[in-house]
Amino acid sequence: MIHHVLLACPPGSEAASRAFYVGLLGMAEKPKPPALAARGGCWFTGYGAELHLGVSDDFRPARKAHVALLRPDLDGLAARLTAAGHPVDWGGEDELPGMRRFHTEDPHGNRLEFVAPR
Template identity: 55%
Template sequence: MRVLAIDHVQIAMPEGSEDRARGFYGEILGMKEIPKPQALAGRGGCWFASGAAQVHLGVEEGFRPARKAHPALLVEGLDEVLAKCQAAGLPTRPDAEIDGRRRVHVFDPFGNRLELMESSHG
């Protein structure tokens, strides 16, 4: 057996927060909402995709945000995303460039940490 790729990343959110998730992952990050399989639709949450990257937002009872564990998303237009986060009052935290990639940590409306990375070579 060998791992071929990461299919998706699951991120938790509080119950009834789908519209807030759509505002962040859809409008701010520019990801497209994709349908959940019928067998899972009744559990709440929502799924997003951009290219091969998928982020699944799932409802978690007793939700607590992920402050250390995080997905890292490779993006284009990092400054635009940061401006949208700041306009929405969402915290952002620049980090050191690694391997020619600018890195910024952002926090979704639920307090989950995400790392956004953009090539600094254009």
């Protein structure tokens, strides 16, 4: 069982991270321990996953590597992301047997995948 996944983000991007992960994805922000809070970044939890956004001074987005989050509301989520200006790229019907999926990017350019059983 995985405890959490860390994605990098640029310095000063916490507000954009919160708007995306809480506002669009519906995750909850989890307070960072005081010893780690001074480093910046944000932690989020929801839908059985915990994501940590960690500040990287030489930030480069993960364009290929990604986290896949299981979501029951793919169509609604895709509509919210599209309306907010985040492109959604649906996978083909035969790419992942038994699953529907799409990819998008967080506000920092990190690739994300969302999946749901057919």
